[in-house]
Amino acid sequence: MLTSVVVVLANSGPLTRECVACALASDVPVEVILVDNGSADGVPESIERAHAGDDRVRVIYNRANLGFGPAVNRGAAKARGERLLVLNPDCLVAPDTIARMAAHLDRQTAIVGAVVCDDAGHADPASRRYDPLLRRAINTKLGRAGGIDIAGPLPSGAEDVEIVSGAILLMPRAAFERLGGFDETFFLHCEDMDLCRRARDQGYRVVLAGDVRVLHGKGVSSRRRPVFVSWHKHRSMYLWFRRHDPSARHAPMRAAVWAGIWAHFLLKLPGLWMRRRR
Structure with missing residues (x-):
């Protein structure tokens, strides 16, 4: 089964090349679709040249910054795979990452996330969170219990959660299309939380693959x-x-x-x- 890896670029830097190389080294069939939001760093063009003979790599040039969600939607519209992996350009997957995440997909599951980690291996709390309702956001700001972050050890397998990190999301393409993709009203940030919420509102499960770790370089573009x-x-x-x-x-x-x-x-x-x- 083909997985379409959609990566949005916006002057995302040289780590993007490693991100693409890691995705192409996956032990399942993949294609990589780079959607460039008007980068001026030359990286999208250099990747396109480097993979000119590889039909698994395609670059879509928007020539302007359309925002993250709109760019993903345009990449998904060109995807050929039955599964979509939305991946940040500063995330590095292992060869078995997609297969291990896909093992948690079923007919009730629309979104599978992974545990994103920094260079030292520390898990980002944003890997799994509760909806940022007002009372929870206030509790988080004040350092009180009942906040956005989920306390306790990470699971060793699948765990139903409210929100997973948008740095890496695996979805059946059919579910992505039924949800209408990302809401393009969100230019940047919170579009992943909105997608998770809408998926749950439609009766889908949102799952964290607690046994999958992914290195996340944290925001070159930002x-x-x-x-x-x-x-x-x-x-x-x-x-x-x-x-x-x-x-x-x-x-x-x-x-x-x-x-x-x-x-x-x-x-x-x-x-x-x-x-x-x-």
Whole structure:
């Protein structure tokens, strides 16, 4: 069974070449579809030249930054595989990663995630989380119990969760299409949380493959444009709140959350500008 690996690029840097090489070394049949959101670093072109004789690698040039979700949707529309693996360009999979994740797919499962880890092997809490409802987000900020992160050891196999990390998502293509793909209202960030929520709302399972570890290099593209990325992250947080949090039914609460999110963004601006200058 062919798996279409969709990787979105936006000045994502040289690690992308290793990401592609690792995906192509998978022990299951794959094709790699790179969707370039207007990169100026020359990496998409160099990968296309390097794999000119390999029909497993294709590059789609958007010539502009359409956002993460819209780019994935365009890559999925060109995919030939029965399964889709949405993969960040700074994620490196092992040869057996796709097969081990696919072992957890069934007719009720729309999304399988993996445990994303840093260079030291530490698991990212975003590998599995609860929906970021307002009360949970507040608890997380205050360091109280009942927050977004799931406490306890990671499972040794499959675990039903509310959200898995969008750094790596395996889906049956049919399920992706029934869900309508990523909601293109989300330019960047929270589109994975929205997809997981909509999948569960339609009766699907979202599963973490706790026995699969993937190295995640964490955001080369994000480091290049920290203010731009943070603005879209805050905007997406509010969109998710409006769409999925029952608290958003109350106009005063919506106004308070909107004000709180953008006040948080403004407070972060000085640090973001300093990071950009460095």
